[in-house]
Amino acid sequence: MSTIRDVAKLAGVSTATVSHVVNNSRTVRPETRKAVLDAIKRLNYRPSAIARSLTTNVTRTIGVLVANITSPFFAALVRGIENRLEAYGYQLIVCNTDEQASREARYLDLLLARRVDGMIIAPTGEPQPLWRDFVAHNIPLVFIDRKPSEPCGPVIALDNFAAGYAATEHLIRLGHRHIAILVRSPMLSTVVGRRDGYRQAFRDYKLPLDESLIYVSDYALEAAHETAQRLLTTSPWITAIIATNHTMTLGVLEALQEQYIKYPDDVSLVAFDDNPWHLLVTPPLTSIRLPIQELCDAAVTTLRAALEKKSARADARALPDVFVKAQLIARASCRKI
Amino acid sequence: MSTIRDVAKLAGVSTATVSHVVNNSRTVRPETRKAVLDAIKRLNYRPSAIARSLTTNVTRTIGVLVANITSPFFAALVRGIENRLEAYGYQLIVCNTDEQASREARYLDLLLARRVDGMIIAPTGEPQPLWRDFVAHNIPLVFIDRKPSEPCGPVIALDNFAAGYAATEHLIRLGHRHIAILVRSPMLSTVVGRRDGYRQAFRDYKLPLDESLIYVSDYALEAAHETAQRLLTTSPWITAIIATNHTMTLGVLEALQEQYIKYPDDVSLVAFDDNPWHLLVTPPLTSIRLPIQELCDAAVTTLRAALEKKSARADARALPDVFVKAQLIARASCRKI
């Protein structure tokens, strides 16, 4: 691959001039510029991002860690972040941690070695010592969707408490008293928020809260499925279920189908993470729609602010958290009781 | 961030020794090695992947271009490729082209500048001049899912002809004669294959083929939806529909629902891209399951072979294409007629 020196030689100028033509970093006489551009074209020269990064100490790369790229929610998040960030000339390195803290750690290490300019992280839940290294090296961290177990940067997330509350309140108002909720490990801030919103709704409506109706499951579809089966057999008196994510929703619907339990007749349903197919099952699902676009916008805005501050040597950790509201979309999967 | 020189100084050795300790590239006296490792730990030294790439001319990075990261199919593809490739110490830079040739071109340019070691590409359909540059610089290209419009590397794809044939034959055997098929632009090899398989099935069964039942739609959900509506109103006599991807399936189901058309009573349905929710709609969808794992395996194996060959200065283009078979899963969305 031809280098800046090849171009300089061919154009009969110095490498400095070539560099300045390429980067528009100082005025170059039109004829000189043309000679350089011609040489560049003839040699099919393409500056090495590697070499450039080495000298400038800037990679224009943002590391993105998501817990599960096959989840529609995270996939949409990645797409949104990429679209907004590319407008500012940043490129993403997306890594899929698959909900494993060990993978998260490995990727943090790799991305640190690659000297990314910043990170957007949906953490797995466990604290990561490497976060501190990023902070120590002034590489801003922005957490998205989930709060880190240790504060190492601003958080952009859903108001999970409100969302959990809204789902529960919707059912309570329809007359439900025995509402089960399917959640993941309470190590995740999303889970804590949604569960506590659920609890608070019961308190506010002065209804007895049965903690045993909070079912905890692993994130895999099979696990969600099994937990849903268990839920239906051990607590058959419940009249409603809240599934707190996409996989839980699938698991619940599978279990209902197997046990010939009809919704909303036998049990009402509220699903988190709205999806196109929620409209296509019979009857359509009442869902909590997460404002993905807003999350992406806020994450990118915050990250950019952090990158700015960094150059100004201020403390990037001082940026404010952002919480966005979800929206309950009432459809036919919940009935009055 | 501390450098190799800081470590060398602290350990009282040369940078060469530090380098060799880090890379295990020559025998170092145990005490020396220990001194180096201690210094590394104390300084929290982390070699710069940038600098290393500059000297070695290797990035251990693979560029991955997918058409639409929010599609369950491509998301699963990315996940599979990442899982297999990380075992060999490669990292991915995943880029979402959003089905736009211009974005594909921009990303090719960026990844070339970043000197990736290889590429896995699901092309948008239009030929990309930059492919030639990769080939010229001996950076192997592996195409996945879709054939490139110009042969620039091995192709790992579905046997789309067989899949289209299987879907159509399934319906023909059930007695259907008026079968509509919803496809994307025939610029895509996947579309051509599926469509031609459809045609061939009619020929083989000596049935008249109505070309006007091949409906072409853009890939967006709204477009698929509108095309499905049009299909149902302009060709109401059809007794079956084949939706050739995830979005088309959603569009068809939406249109059926709006027009109160029941499947399989009024119209039978075959959907490409099996998804968990296909089991949860009523009745469950007969689907074509794509062997994603096999695609990923073959792509990674082929890429690794190409990377090997490259070092051996052989022609990486000479690697064989791989075609894998899809599987039709008969469920209740098709009825006998």
Next chain:
DNA sequence: CTGTTAGCGCATTCAG
């Protein structure tokens, strides 16, 4: 307006 030069952080000869 342009050229010279000195690194950026590392791997890798070649000597010892």
Next chain:
DNA sequence: CTGAATGCGCTAACAG
């Protein structure tokens, strides 16, 4: 077994 020296491709002073 170890060190000194060179260069990867580029940008950024500094000089002219």
